[in-house]
Structure formats: C-alpha cells, structure tokens
Amino acid sequence: MERVRREWPGAVELDVSVDGEPGTARALAYPALVGRPEPGDAVLLNTTALAMGLGTGGYAMVVAVPDRLPPDPTGPGHLVKARYTPLQATVLGADEQGSPHHEALREADSLDGMPVVVADLHSALPPILAGLLAARPGTRVVYVMPDGGALPAWFSMSIARLKEAGALAATVTVGQAFGGDLEAVTVHTGLLAARLVLDAEVVVLAQGPGNLGTGTRWGFSGVSAGEAVNAASVLGGRPVACLRVSEGDERERHIGVSHHSLTAYGRVALAGADVVVPDLPGGFGAEVTRQAAPLSGRHTLVRVPVDGLEKILRAAEGDWGVRLSTMGRRLDADLAYFLTAAAAGRHTASLL
Incomplete structure (x- = not known):
C-alpha cells in the first residue's frame, strides 16, 4: 500500500x-x-x-491487511450479513431480541401514512432530497438501503456527505446490506425502524451503488423498486414512485421512461403508488408522458412541474459537496434524469 x-x-x-x-x-x-x-x-x-x-x-x-487485522467482534448483535462469505459481518439489528428497539418493533405494523419515495438507482437519492428539501426545508428524511447494489453502505460517499450536510438524517441497511446507522432484517422492519426509531417524516428507498442489469425484462436488481412499493403499502405508508427517465442514455431501452420502471411499477408493484411524471419541455417531455401512461391502470399519475429545479440541483451539488452523476453521466449530460428525481421529491413535500 x-x-x-x-x-x-x-x-x-x-x-x-x-x-x-x-x-x-x-x-x-x-x-x-x-x-x-x-x-x-x-x-x-x-x-x-x-x-x-x-x-x-x-x-x-x-x-x-494481514499484519494489521481488526479486533474480533465482541457484540452486541447477532445478525450476520453478507452471510457465509469470508467478510460476513455481525451487527445489531434494530428488530432482534437483544436490541433496545425490539419492543417498539415487535408488534409494529403501521407507518401512519408516511411517504416512502421509491427509486431504482442510488444516484436518485441526492436529487430527490434536493427537490424535497427545497420545498420543505428541515424535513427529517431517512434512507433505507436494500441489498440490490453495494452491500456496505460505507461504499457510498454520497451518504456520508448528505449526512454531514444535514440533508439526510440517517440510513437503515436491510437484507444483506450493512453499515447503516440502524440495521434491520427486511425492508419491512427497516421502514418501521425508520419511522418509529429514527422519527422519519419521509423515507427514500433505493438500492445502493452498483445496480446490476442484464438487458432482459426481469433480470435487473432494480426490480426491487416494485417490491418496495408493496412493502410501503402493506405497512400503511404512502408510496411515491420515482421514474427512471433518461435523454442521454445510449441504450434505447432506457430512453424516455426506462423499461426498468415500466416493469417494476407496472408488473411487480401490486399496490398503488403516486407515480411522478415530470412536466419536461418539448417533444421529449410529451414522449415521457406517453410512455408513463400505461401505469395509470394501477397507479395515480401525478404531473409535477420542473420549473426552478435545475437551479436547485446545481445549488445542492455545491452546498452538499455531492457529485450528481448517473451511469457516468453528469447533470448536463442527462438533465432529464435528475429533474425527474427532483420532481418526485417536490411532490413528496406536498404530501406532508
């Protein structure tokens, strides 16, 4: 080294x-x-x-680091994550019997209408927060990170900087993911812990960095976005679905509304959500609206203006020290992606 x-x-x-x-x-x-x-x-x-x-x-x-190994874990905690790999980690789960939060979560069954913003990619987290906090400063937002991408939350520099800037209150890592402020076994107990233990007013739920896709209809890690809508709904939350929209992706299946969003929300999500459709300008905006239309069979499509959001995004990038980037494309290379995520945050603020 x-x-x-x-x-x-x-x-x-x-x-x-x-x-x-x-x-x-x-x-x-x-x-x-x-x-x-x-x-x-x-x-x-x-x-x-x-x-x-x-x-x-x-x-x-x-x-x-063979000559500088970490100390052996001594607890507390009995949850093993990244199980049966050489680097499996033992953590204290908020929902396990030895946790001080176990009693609060043991029979917990409701999010009391809390909005849960669901997105496919980790890169949606900063722009969702920017749109939300610009409309409702001081909102207490908790990020729930499932295990579709990176398992350690520590990998995400964005999480660290958003917390340091006060834009994000805390993180809960669920499933095989670990390293959050709280750990939980499932998306369901992670959502409940965010609400009942961390006093979240809003949860943003998206996989960690490093999503996986195969170019097939079903073979992508973001399919979990549809499952998250179901989890938020069954617990009495208010799901808000953030579309994955791109004008800069070179792959046709991701231009406009990505096929990932259409599958996750149109086929996997069995419960209804507010699907935020941004009022993007010109012919591209009209195409996004057309592509999203089939989702209205199950969901409520909510048109949200994007005026002023580009300025808000640029200010957030500077103020928070967070690099806005998705699939290697910065803000100017795929503005529609970031405006769509910020519009989801703007709509969520209106629900509080």
Whole structure:
C-alpha cells in the first residue's frame, strides 16, 4: 500500500502497487472488516472490479491487511450479513431480541401514512432530497438501503456527505446490506425502524451503488423498486414512485421512461403508488408522458412541474459537496434524469 488518497465514514481509499502491474491502482478498504491499512502495509486484494472496468467504483477491494487485522467482534448483535462469505459481518439489528428497539418493533405494523419515495438507482437519492428539501426545508428524511447494489453502505460517499450536510438524517441497511446507522432484517422492519426509531417524516428507498442489469425484462436488481412499493403499502405508508427517465442514455431501452420502471411499477408493484411524471419541455417531455401512461391502470399519475429545479440541483451539488452523476453521466449530460428525481421529491413535500 502506497498512500491514503482520501477517506469518509467507514471507508478508506488507497493507492496500491499490484504485483506484476506497472504504476499504482485505486483500492478501497473497510477498516471495520479488514483492518486499517497504513503506508507500507502488504494488503490482500480482490481485483475483479478493477479488471472488469466496472463503472461504479472500479476499485481493487482490500480483503485483508494481514499484519494489521481488526479486533474480533465482541457484540452486541447477532445478525450476520453478507452471510457465509469470508467478510460476513455481525451487527445489531434494530428488530432482534437483544436490541433496545425490539419492543417498539415487535408488534409494529403501521407507518401512519408516511411517504416512502421509491427509486431504482442510488444516484436518485441526492436529487430527490434536493427537490424535497427545497420545498420543505428541515424535513427529517431517512434512507433505507436494500441489498440490490453495494452491500456496505460505507461504499457510498454520497451518504456520508448528505449526512454531514444535514440533508439526510440517517440510513437503515436491510437484507444483506450493512453499515447503516440502524440495521434491520427486511425492508419491512427497516421502514418501521425508520419511522418509529429514527422519527422519519419521509423515507427514500433505493438500492445502493452498483445496480446490476442484464438487458432482459426481469433480470435487473432494480426490480426491487416494485417490491418496495408493496412493502410501503402493506405497512400503511404512502408510496411515491420515482421514474427512471433518461435523454442521454445510449441504450434505447432506457430512453424516455426506462423499461426498468415500466416493469417494476407496472408488473411487480401490486399496490398503488403516486407515480411522478415530470412536466419536461418539448417533444421529449410529451414522449415521457406517453410512455408513463400505461401505469395509470394501477397507479395515480401525478404531473409535477420542473420549473426552478435545475437551479436547485446545481445549488445542492455545491452546498452538499455531492457529485450528481448517473451511469457516468453528469447533470448536463442527462438533465432529464435528475429533474425527474427532483420532481418526485417536490411532490413528496406536498404530501406532508
């Protein structure tokens, strides 16, 4: 290991020398799992993501720092996440018997109408918050992160910066995901913990960084967005569906309203939601409206103006220190994507 490039809560980014390779490479370590590397340390790396050139965080991942291992976990907590992998983590679940919150969650069954904004991609989180907080400053928002993308919440620099800026109150990691302010076993108990333990007024639910897609109708990790609508509804929440819209994606299946949104909300979601349709200008806006129309059979389509949202997004990016980017495209390269997510936040503010 050559040097520490930067760090944020739960993660350290490094420059490392890889045997047999020229120069240095970027690597990422989670000190709680593998130990904290220091310059000169030998580190064991998994270089799969680096070799594949993955778009979301093409890092070599530190598997261990053999000469500087972390202390053995001593508890509390009996939930094991990333189960039966070499880096499985033992955490305290908000819903487990040894938790101080167990009694509050044991018979909990209602979100009391709390809005739950559901999105496909992790990159929707900052613009949803920007639209919401511009319309209703001070709203207490909790992010619930399922396990469709990255498992450690520590991977997301956006989470760290949004919390530091006060835009995000807390994170709950559910399923096999871990590293949030609270842990929970399922999306259902994660939503209940956000409401009853963390006093959320709004939840944003989207997978962590690094979604997976195969170019097939059903083979994408964002199918969980439809399942999240069902979970929010059965618990008495108010689901708000954020469409994945793009004008800059090179893949035809994602131009306008992505086929991911049409499948997740049109086929997987069995409960109704407010589907936010942004009033985007010109012919592209009309095409987005046309593509979203079939969702009206189950959902309520809500037209939301986008005036002023571009300015709000640019200000949020600067004020929060968060880089607005989706699938490698920045704000100017795919403005429609970010305006759509911000419109979902704007609509959610009107429900409070």
